[in-house]
Amino acid sequence: MTETRGKKIQPIRTKMPELAPEKRRLVFDEVNCGFDITMAHQEAERCLFCKKPLCMQGCPVAINIPMFIKNIVEGNMLEAYHVLKASNPLPAVCGRVCPQEIQCEQKCIVGKKGEPVAIGHLERFVGDWAIEQGIKSEKPESDLSIGKKVAIVGSGPAGIACAHDLARAGLAVTIFEGLHEAGGVLSYGIPPFRLSRKVISEEIKSLKSMGVKIEFNKVIGKIFSIQQLLTEKGFSAVFIGTGAGLPKFMGIPGEYLNGVMSSNEFLTRVNLMDGFNHADTPVGMGSRVAVIGAGNTALDTARTALRMGAEEVVIVYRRTQNESPARAEELRHATEEGIRFSWLTNPIALHGDVDGNVTEMECMRMELGEPDASGRRSPQAVPGSEFRIKADTVVYGLGTVTNPIISRSTPEIKTNKWGYLEVDPTTQMTSMPGVFAGGDIVTGAATVILALGAGRRAASGILKYLGLVKEEAANGVTVS
Amino acid sequence: MGTLRPMAFSIFRKQIFSPTTFLWEVEAPDMAAAAHPGQFVMLRLHEGGERIPLTVADFDRDRGTITMVVKVVGKTTEEMATYLEGDTFQDFIGPLGAPTHIAQKGHVVFVGGGLGVAPIYPVLRAFKKMGNRTTTIVGFRNEQEIFWKDRFEEFSDNLIVMTDDGSVGKKGTTADALKDVLETGVNIDEVFTVGPLGMMEVIAELTRSKKIPTFASMNSIMVDGIGMCGSCRVTVDGNVLFACVDGPDMDAHKVDFKEMKIRQKRFRNEEGVLLQKYHTECRAQTKGVSA
Structure with missing residues (x-):
C-alpha cells in the first residue's frame, strides 16, 4: 500500500482479465474480457475522488470521472451510467478504444506514486453493465422541436454523438450512411478483438430506440446534395461526419504490385465485408505480411493479419517504439501475440x-537525428544499409488524406489547404449556414473520443442555430 | 455483422442477351434522379455478398430506374444471372464517381467493347443531345451477343459494329475500326472508350500521336466505392488517382495501363476458388431438390 492524501491505496491497478496470447492469436474474440463486479469495486476504491480532479482535464469530453467512480463504489450503477452518458454517448466503446494513458489516466494523482486508476476499464464496465441490463437512452417527452428535422451524414462516432444529443433534445434525426452497416470506423476499421460487434450493434439499437432513423447506402454529395437536404428534403440543419478519407501511399517504386494495399482496404475487406467469416469478398492476404507504420491502425492491421492466418507479421516503422503513436496496450498485446517489430526501418x-x-520489401536502416520543428527526432537513413524483407503482402498503415466527395459537391463549404472542412470551433458550423461538421473530416485522422466531442459540440451548435437553446447552455444540451 | 434489413431493391425488368450477358433494370427513383452519364453504382446481393461496381448503362428518371448490363465474370455476377424479374436484393448504392464531362466538342467517337458496350450508351446519348457529331464503334464476339443496336443507331451519325467472327458488321476489333476511321482523315475532337483494359490501351495508343483527347472509363476493383479504401487506385501521369472519386473517367493517354492490367488480376486465385465453391453448393442444392 502507498499513501496519497491520507488514503491508503493499492499501488497496482486491478488487472484486466485477458484471453491468453496462444488462445487469442487465431480468433477475433475480444482480447480484454472486462472486469467483473468485484474487480470493478476493487479498482473504483483506488480513486481519491479529488476535489479538483485533474483526470477530467485530461478527458476530451470532460466526463465527471470521480462522480461515476464514486457511484460504482456506492453500488449505484445506473447513476454511474447516467454520469458517463451525460458527457459521452458511447461509454462501452470509449472504455475500450480511448487512449486513456495519454488522457485521463495520465493526469490521475494516484498515478504519481503507483499505477493510475484504470478509468477506461471502469468506464467499459459501466457501459457493458448498461448493455447487459438493456438500458436504453430514453426519448425525451419534450416536443419543443416538432417540425424540425436534422440530417446527419455518416454514422460513425461524430454522427452518433450528434444524433444522440439532438434526439435527446427532441428533434427528428435521420442519419444517411454510405455503407451497408452503421458505425463508420467502429465497424469497418476497428477489429472485433478490440471492439466486439455486439457493442456496436447495441449502441446503434439504443440510438434507434430514441427515434433516430438510419438510411443505409446513401452517399450524400452523390444521391442527394447538401443543398437538397436543406431544401426539398426539408431538413433544418445538416451535420457532416463523413470521417477519414483516402489512404496515403509513399510513392516508392513497386506500390502498384499485387499484394500491396492500404490498412483501410485490408480492414474493410476483413471487418465490413466479413472476411473473417470467409464471405464472398476476397481479402488477398498471403502468409508473410509486412505492415508499414506503427499507429493503432497499423497495429490493428498486423493483429488482424495474424488472425486471418498469416504465418509471419512484421511491423516496419522508421522511428522507434518511443515515437510510435499506438497505445501502449496495443503494442504489448501485439508483441505477446508474436508480431515482430522492425524499428528504425524505412521502405524504399x-x-x-x-x-x-x-x-520483397527493400528497406533502409534509420537512425534518429536532431529534433525537428515538431520536437521529434527525425529519422535519417544510414548510408549503405539497404536490406530486404520477404513479404507477399504489404499493407500501408500510414494514415489518410481527406475524402473529397462532400467538398467537391458542395463548393459553398470552405476547406483548408488539406481539403478538410473549416468550422467555427465553438459551434462546429461550416461556412454554409445551417451546415455543421465534425470528426476526421474536419481534423484529419484523430480519435473516437475527439469525434464524439465534436459531434456533441455540433449538436449544441445546431440547437442554438435553430433557436432551441439558451446561449449560456450551449455547452450542454439543455433545451430552453 | 448481420443487421437484418429488408431486401430493399427489386428487379423491375430482366432481359437476357446471351448465355453470359443480361440486363437488370432496378427500381431506384432517388438514384435515377441523381444519375448522370459515366457514373457507376455498387450492389450487394445479400448478407455476406460482395459489393461490386457496375457502370450505369441507362437511367430513366420518369420510370425511376437504373439499368445495368452485366457480363458473368465471377461468383457474384453468376449469382445475379439466376435472379428473376421481381426478385429483390439487399444493397444498391449510387450514383458514384464523377459524371463524364459532356460538352459541345464537334465530332466525338465512342469505342465500347465487352463489358464496356452498354455504358457507352448514356454518354453517347448525352453528347448527341448536346449537338455533337457522333461515331460509335461497338465490338461483340458474334451475332448472338449483339444487343442495343437500335439504341446506338438512334444517337450515332455513324455506327460501326465489329464482331470477332464477322457474323455481323465487320470482322475485326474495335481498334481496327478506329484505325479505319482515323485513316479517312476525318477530324475527331474527342474519343471516349469503355471496355477491357487491353482494348482501351490500344485505343489510347491510336489517338496519342494525333493528340486527340481520349478518355477511358476505369473499371478498377473496388470495395467501398466512396473514397475510403484505395483499392481502385490508378497511376495517371505518375500520380495516384482513385477511380471511385477521381474517376471513373481518366485521361487515357496518361493512364499506366501496364500496372492496371497487373492489378486487375489481384484476386484471380481467390475468385476462382470462390466460384468453384459456389458451383459445388449449387450442384448440392440441385441434387437436394431432385431427390
Missing part, C-alpha cells in the same frame, strides 16, 4: 515476381 522499394505479385 517493393519488388515483385514476373506475375506482378509483391515478394
Whole structure:
C-alpha cells in the first residue's frame, strides 16, 4: 500500500482479465474480457475522488470521472451510467478504444506514486453493465422541436454523438450512411478483438430506440446534395461526419504490385465485408505480411493479419517504439501475440515476381537525428544499409488524406489547404449556414473520443442555430 | 455483422442477351434522379455478398430506374444471372464517381467493347443531345451477343459494329475500326472508350500521336466505392488517382495501363476458388431438390 492524501491505496491497478496470447492469436474474440463486479469495486476504491480532479482535464469530453467512480463504489450503477452518458454517448466503446494513458489516466494523482486508476476499464464496465441490463437512452417527452428535422451524414462516432444529443433534445434525426452497416470506423476499421460487434450493434439499437432513423447506402454529395437536404428534403440543419478519407501511399517504386494495399482496404475487406467469416469478398492476404507504420491502425492491421492466418507479421516503422503513436496496450498485446517489430526501418522499394505479385520489401536502416520543428527526432537513413524483407503482402498503415466527395459537391463549404472542412470551433458550423461538421473530416485522422466531442459540440451548435437553446447552455444540451 | 434489413431493391425488368450477358433494370427513383452519364453504382446481393461496381448503362428518371448490363465474370455476377424479374436484393448504392464531362466538342467517337458496350450508351446519348457529331464503334464476339443496336443507331451519325467472327458488321476489333476511321482523315475532337483494359490501351495508343483527347472509363476493383479504401487506385501521369472519386473517367493517354492490367488480376486465385465453391453448393442444392 502507498499513501496519497491520507488514503491508503493499492499501488497496482486491478488487472484486466485477458484471453491468453496462444488462445487469442487465431480468433477475433475480444482480447480484454472486462472486469467483473468485484474487480470493478476493487479498482473504483483506488480513486481519491479529488476535489479538483485533474483526470477530467485530461478527458476530451470532460466526463465527471470521480462522480461515476464514486457511484460504482456506492453500488449505484445506473447513476454511474447516467454520469458517463451525460458527457459521452458511447461509454462501452470509449472504455475500450480511448487512449486513456495519454488522457485521463495520465493526469490521475494516484498515478504519481503507483499505477493510475484504470478509468477506461471502469468506464467499459459501466457501459457493458448498461448493455447487459438493456438500458436504453430514453426519448425525451419534450416536443419543443416538432417540425424540425436534422440530417446527419455518416454514422460513425461524430454522427452518433450528434444524433444522440439532438434526439435527446427532441428533434427528428435521420442519419444517411454510405455503407451497408452503421458505425463508420467502429465497424469497418476497428477489429472485433478490440471492439466486439455486439457493442456496436447495441449502441446503434439504443440510438434507434430514441427515434433516430438510419438510411443505409446513401452517399450524400452523390444521391442527394447538401443543398437538397436543406431544401426539398426539408431538413433544418445538416451535420457532416463523413470521417477519414483516402489512404496515403509513399510513392516508392513497386506500390502498384499485387499484394500491396492500404490498412483501410485490408480492414474493410476483413471487418465490413466479413472476411473473417470467409464471405464472398476476397481479402488477398498471403502468409508473410509486412505492415508499414506503427499507429493503432497499423497495429490493428498486423493483429488482424495474424488472425486471418498469416504465418509471419512484421511491423516496419522508421522511428522507434518511443515515437510510435499506438497505445501502449496495443503494442504489448501485439508483441505477446508474436508480431515482430522492425524499428528504425524505412521502405524504399517493393519488388515483385514476373506475375506482378509483391515478394520483397527493400528497406533502409534509420537512425534518429536532431529534433525537428515538431520536437521529434527525425529519422535519417544510414548510408549503405539497404536490406530486404520477404513479404507477399504489404499493407500501408500510414494514415489518410481527406475524402473529397462532400467538398467537391458542395463548393459553398470552405476547406483548408488539406481539403478538410473549416468550422467555427465553438459551434462546429461550416461556412454554409445551417451546415455543421465534425470528426476526421474536419481534423484529419484523430480519435473516437475527439469525434464524439465534436459531434456533441455540433449538436449544441445546431440547437442554438435553430433557436432551441439558451446561449449560456450551449455547452450542454439543455433545451430552453 | 448481420443487421437484418429488408431486401430493399427489386428487379423491375430482366432481359437476357446471351448465355453470359443480361440486363437488370432496378427500381431506384432517388438514384435515377441523381444519375448522370459515366457514373457507376455498387450492389450487394445479400448478407455476406460482395459489393461490386457496375457502370450505369441507362437511367430513366420518369420510370425511376437504373439499368445495368452485366457480363458473368465471377461468383457474384453468376449469382445475379439466376435472379428473376421481381426478385429483390439487399444493397444498391449510387450514383458514384464523377459524371463524364459532356460538352459541345464537334465530332466525338465512342469505342465500347465487352463489358464496356452498354455504358457507352448514356454518354453517347448525352453528347448527341448536346449537338455533337457522333461515331460509335461497338465490338461483340458474334451475332448472338449483339444487343442495343437500335439504341446506338438512334444517337450515332455513324455506327460501326465489329464482331470477332464477322457474323455481323465487320470482322475485326474495335481498334481496327478506329484505325479505319482515323485513316479517312476525318477530324475527331474527342474519343471516349469503355471496355477491357487491353482494348482501351490500344485505343489510347491510336489517338496519342494525333493528340486527340481520349478518355477511358476505369473499371478498377473496388470495395467501398466512396473514397475510403484505395483499392481502385490508378497511376495517371505518375500520380495516384482513385477511380471511385477521381474517376471513373481518366485521361487515357496518361493512364499506366501496364500496372492496371497487373492489378486487375489481384484476386484471380481467390475468385476462382470462390466460384468453384459456389458451383459445388449449387450442384448440392440441385441434387437436394431432385431427390
